Amino acid sequence: MRKVIVAGNWKMNKTPREAIELIETLKPLVSEREDVEVVFCPPFISLMVAVEAVKGTNIKIGAQNMYFEENGAYTGEVAPDMIAECGVEYVILGHSERRQYFGETDESINKKVKKAFEHGLKPIICVGETLEQREQGITEDLVRLQTKIALKDISKEDAKKAVFAYEPVWAIGTGKTATSVQAEEVCAAIRRVLSEIYDEETAGEIRIQYGGSVNAGNAAELFAMPNIDGGLVGGASLKADFAKIVNY
Template structure:
């Protein structure tokens, strides 16, 4: 049974005090996770240790970094390595988010290196893929996403792939108020799973968690998560409001 995951991506938001309050509010909501369900909280780097301490006694709750560098160590001022993240007990790392690709020119080849270094230090990558609006309008989104998968993931062994979570983000639906329909989300998730099956086999594909990452909210999360190939969400803005995020967690199928 593959994991069902609600992952919060805070991006560059909140002070430490605000972040601590948000986590406490989520925990005090009394969420009862079912077997195979996880909540992942991706905080800014300065808050990771605090988030880890707050969540340590809550089974099923994990901490993620929002990025790591592609090299193990060295003269890379301002960067954070996977070894550093491992040393403070980080469980997951988001890699390839559309904002990183756009603003910091992260290529598929660089992301392949980041995937490798994260796995080398026992950190599970949440690998983001997805198409911009012009690609969706041209109806070439499948080929676009397939290239992202091929160039960043297909060098992995089947055993390594078991540690990876994929998050499909239709870039045109991030921060725009637009949301892919449940059918659009399901179609792409099914396509991604079929691509993985073709490369790694049916068993590997069926065990892979694929999250939806395009402006999911309490009002549409239930419909999205009910899709057979949607295994939860990578949540942005709604994860900054405790009531909204806990409502989304409750929709995990």
């Protein structure tokens, strides 16, 4: 039985002080759900204070990105061992905003996935299509390709630790949400390609989230779908209502 995972991607929001305030607000609201894995993903600058703030709770901390080199002349980048040493467990890789604004490619995301596993980090691997690609009828083809390249040369033992997040680009921050049926169709397609890469048992162990304007009103219906194992939540993770998603 796959454990539901609800992760909050705070994006470029919350100073360290504000991060602690939000965590202290949310802790008593989500700490009772032992059947849901809760992850907060604040900006780099708040990782260490966030790890300290959640000690003794069931809440995990994740980073929003990392680079695929160990060190060097890469101004502004953060290496995998730097975030691992902060005490984080997860790292979001391949978010559509990273692909769109910073030119990340499927190949660079694969490099990051490999480095994440090397440093004991669990990647949350984002895949998804634009509105134009959906209208062209290539959603499944695109998501299959993104999934296959992300997992190139990744063992099934490592793959089982990964989380996939299906995030239709047209639903991120727009208030639009894929219907539960649309989301389930794509998450099921991701699971099918995972079974092709590895086997059905491995595919059955990997968790797949839906992300894209997830909120307290639609979480229960989305998470009830057989191939949706939780959500990667953006704007709604920045307020107390996030607890309602966790407690769907």
